Amino acid sequence: MATWFALKVQPEREERIKNLIAEKIRNKGMGDVIRQILIPTESVSEVKKDGKKRVIDQKTYPGYLFVEMDMDNDDAWYLVTETAGVSGFVSADPRKPQPLPDAEMDVILKVIDDGKERPKPKIEFDIGQQVRIKEGPFDSYEGVVEEVYPDRGHLKVNVHIFGRSTPVELGYHQVERT
Secondary structure: OOOOEEEEEEEOHHHHHHHHHHHHHHHHHOOEEEEEEEEOEEEEEEEOOOOOOEEEEEEEOOOEEEEEEEEOOOOHHHHHHOOEEEEEOOOOOOOOOOOOOOOHHHHHHHHHHHHHHEEEOOOOOOOOOOEEOOOOOOOOOEEEOOOOOOOOOEEEEEEEEOEEEEEEEEEEEEEOOO
């Protein structure tokens, strides 16, 4: 019976390692034993300096792969663990890894599906956070974030000008955290 397992791999090489494992599966004809290999990602929209939106895929769990496989087959265990870049299964006993609970894997699969349907905005600022304006007419002023508009990539910052607090709407690219 195939169940899901978490596999610790070298960060930033998840895709390469997934392809290596998939190639080994094809070569050994073990597609019925190792069914799926997932790199959970979610789509994130960010606003660039020129004001254009860009959607990128961001890894939800960097350094991990999720493998649906039949652990009763020793050849499958060796195929996966002997792949370059694989540290091993996430488990108290690396020789007898425990499968991920179904409820936990359902959450991971749901995050993957939801992330593909509607990209999540990349929010870099929090309300009440102190920021420094780095471009525009208020260059080098400091202020406090009052509101965040993630769909537009803007925020409202309260800036002290001439002894008064003045709300100014700025793009994410115009401010930096202090």
